[in-house]
């Protein structure tokens with residue numbers, strides 16, 4: 001995630017216009033809440049906004065001293081408060097508050113970013129609320145969350161709320177090609193899969209999960225026990241890397257995109273493995289969704305997937321039989 005000039009941020013024109021307007025009229029709020037899905041530019045926008053606030057010339061020139069420090073990540077008036085473990089704790093808020101009572105070291109602003117505000121513990125949120133109610137001079141907070149419901153209403157009411165929306169398929173495609181140097185065919189496929197989140201598109205392509213999906217589908221469609229065993233083994237490793245939930249979502253996207261294309265409502269991405277037979281899709285979704293509960297319950301991953309893959313293989317065979325003999329299927 002890095003700061004960009006406002007005109008290079010795609011798809012969030014409304015939020016950017018509000019921020020640009022505040023900057024130009026010197027009417028910056030002391031706290032903003034950026035709400036929207038992951039990977040659509042919330043953090044990039046926050047950083048870009050802070051960049052303009054810190055710049056001596058007020059326009060993110062990239063050449064003055066504060067700009068250079070900010071871009072190198074060493075500006076002394078910029079704080080990022082990330083979860084320590086799974087949550088942002090009250091001690092972290094207290095340490096921050098102590099610093100906020102000092103004067104800004106260099107510029108006229110002190111900037112605080114909470115990229116995962118929904119992880120504030122209740123105590124931490126209440127402590128932060130005090131700072132939001134009586135903001136220390138010169139301080140600007142940006143809180144980022146997926147939804148405002150995930151935060152205390154008292155926090156939400158102290159912030160100016162800006163909504164961030166999923167990007168369009170073509171915006172994701174453009175960004176993947178121009179900024180992230182993906183080849184056009186891959187970009188098209190990823191754009192269809194990522195539900196408007198460039199962050200998700202990048203994670204899918206960087207973690208090799210599409211390759212795993214190809215192996216997964218090959219095992220299911222062939223029903224070969226050796227392939228099923230080999231694929232099930234991989235899941236233990238995926239779990240270690242915490243990639244399993246994303247992979248399960250990818251399987252569900254593959255099924256969804258298959259269904260959409262069967263009924264003529266969507267394109268089937270060429271980077272996907274073979275399209276699932278139509279009558280396979282709905283029962284398969286039901287089976288795959290059970291994986292989320294299995295993960296929560298911390299079941300034995302390899303065994304769970306052995307069973308899942310075998311069930312899916314049986315469903316696939318059945319669906320194929322139904323599709324090659326439609327007369328028989330109708331009679332039954």
Ligand SMILES: [Zn+2]
Nearest residue numbers: 055061064067
């Ligand atoms: Zn500058």
